[in-house]
Amino acid sequence: xxxxxxxxxxxxxxxxxxxxxxxxxxxxxxxxxxxxxxxxxxxxxxxxxxxxxxxxxxxxxxxxxxxxxxxxxxxxxxxxxxxxxxxxxxxxxxxxxxxxxxxxxxxxxxxxxxxxxxxxxxxxxxxxxxxxxxxxxxxxxxxxxxxxxxxxxxxxxxxxxxxxxxxxxxxxxxxxxxxxxxxxxxxxxxxxxxxxxxxxxxxxxxxxxxxxxxxxxxxxx
Amino acid sequence: xxxxxxxxxxxxxxxxxxxxxxxxxxxxxxxxxxxxxxxxxxxxxxxxxxxxxxxxxxxxxxxxxxxxxxxxxxxxxxxxxxxxxxxx
Numbered sequence: 097x098x099x100x101x102x103x104x105x106x107x108x109x110x111x112x113x114x115x116x117x118x119x120x121x122x123x124x125x126x127x128x129x130x131x132x133x134x135x136x137x138x139x140x141x142x143x144x145x146x147x148x149x150x151x152x153x154x155x156x157x158x159x160x161x162x163x164x165x166x167x168x169x170x171x172x173x174x175x176x177x178x179x180x181x182x183x184x185x186x187x188x189x190x191x192x193x194x195x196x197x198x199x200x201x202x203x204x205x206x207x208x209x210x211x212x213x214x215x216x217x218x219x220x221x222x223x224x225x226x227x228x229x230x231x232x233x234x235x236x237x238x239x240x241x242x243x244x245x246x247x248x249x250x251x252x253x254x255x256x257x258x259x260x261x262x263x264x265x266x267x268x269x270x271x272x273x274x275x276x277x278x279x280x281x282x283x284x285x286x287x288x289x290x291x292x293x294x295x296x297x298x299x300x301x302x303x304x305x306x307x308x309x310x311x312x313x314x315x316x317x
Numbered sequence: 318x319x320x321x322x323x324x325x326x327x328x329x330x331x332x333x334x335x336x337x338x339x340x341x342x343x344x345x346x347x348x349x350x351x352x353x354x355x356x357x358x359x360x361x362x363x364x365x366x367x368x369x370x371x372x373x374x375x376x377x378x379x380x381x382x383x384x385x386x387x388x389x390x391x392x393x394x395x396x397x398x399x400x401x402x403x404x405x
Contacts, residue, residue: 148367172370182364196369238368 099126102147102160102174102242102272109142109153116142117153119297124272126241129264131287132276133301133312138293140276141179144244147274148176160241168242175240179247183231185220192219198239201267205237229256236260236267243267245275249282261286280313328392335392342388346381 107120116139124130134140145151147158149167158165160173168174183192193215197205205211210229219227232248245264249257257279264273264286277283284290290301294310307313328338353359363373 150364150367167372169367169370170372172368175368176364178361178364180361182361182368184362184365185358192365196365235368239370240368 100161100241100272101125103158103162104143104147105157105159106155107143107146107153107157108155109139109146109151115296117146117293117296120293121298122147122274122291124242124274126270126272127268128288129268129273129275129286131283131290132274132293133280133283133290133307134276134293135312136278139296140293141246143293144176144246144274144276148174148244150176168244169240172239174242174244175235175238176244177232177235177246177248179250181219181227181231183219183227183234186218188216188218189230190215193234196234196238198237200270201237204263204266205233208233225251228252232260233263236263236273240271242272242274245273245277247277248275249277249279257282280307338392339385339388342385350377 102124104120104122107117109115109117120143122130122132122143132140132143142151142153146153146156147168149165149169158168165173169176183189189211193205193211206215210226210233214222214226214230219230222230228251232245232252235245236243236248248260248264252260261282264275267273268288275283275287284304290307292299292301292307292310292312294312299306299310301307301310304316308315323341327341328335366373366376
């Protein structure tokens with residue numbers, strides 16, 4: 097099977113009469129990492145939730161291989177890492193992993209130290225940092241064709257962030273990954289392509305200087 | 318299971334009939350779904366099941382259908398047991 101492509105077009109979202117998203121085009125092909133940047137409240141997380149299917153806008157057109165997708169998570173086509181914890185608290189981690197992890201990545205996932213150290217425990221027995229690390233890795237290694245990561249580098253140490261980037265690159269060989277975070281240098285590092293959301297619409301970023309031009313940053317670190 | 322036991326308890330005491338016990342169960346299903354829908358923590362765990370490729374509506378449908386069938390089987394066995402006790 098050839099590489100699938102996820103397209104999101106013509107999204108209209110408003111809260112209390114305030115237009116959040118109005119001129120959106122975002123695509124992601126299997127085999128690439130798309131970085132999504134934007135200021136607080138610009139609609140990055142909302143856009144990911146719209147693609148995933150848990151937020152209903154006034155209008156949207158989301159498709160995979162030009163077939164309309166009502167809810168991204170149907171049939172396990174899209175997985176989403178929310179900003180909050182999402183694992184059920186009282187099921188053992190090995191049982192949770194068995195259902196969600198992509199068979200082709202089982203060896204890679206089960207050999208990770210975070211899994212080796214805790215697979216017999218329940219999520220409620222992990223610290224906040226350990227749980228977030230496990231949830232992020234479970235999402236990246238999940239069976240879905242497209243992975244949406246909402247702030248995977250937030251509250252994560254630099255060493256862990258480097259490890260996440262390696263895993264994202266590895267999984268992106270066969271999956272399409274859209275990642276958003278305020279740590280833009282990590283996004284610039286891991287993404288093949290950058291898209292900026294500003295004034296409710298998407299802008300392609302061809303070089304880091306464009307981020308300054310659109311007022312997202314004052315200077316490059 | 319707790320709800321099944323409560324329904325069977327009232328049924329054996331003769332306070333509700335079989336149809337009444339099923340109505341009680343349907344009401345309890347409504348309470349469970351309502352609680353999980355509005356409970357923030359329960360709602361968050363839905364993302365795990367969605368990421369695993371399971372729609373929440375289907376999960377509810379399968380779980381509650383299995384529960385209703387299990388209740389029916391349990392009820393039939395109890396009725397049969399009571400009948401045998403009365404015969405022998």
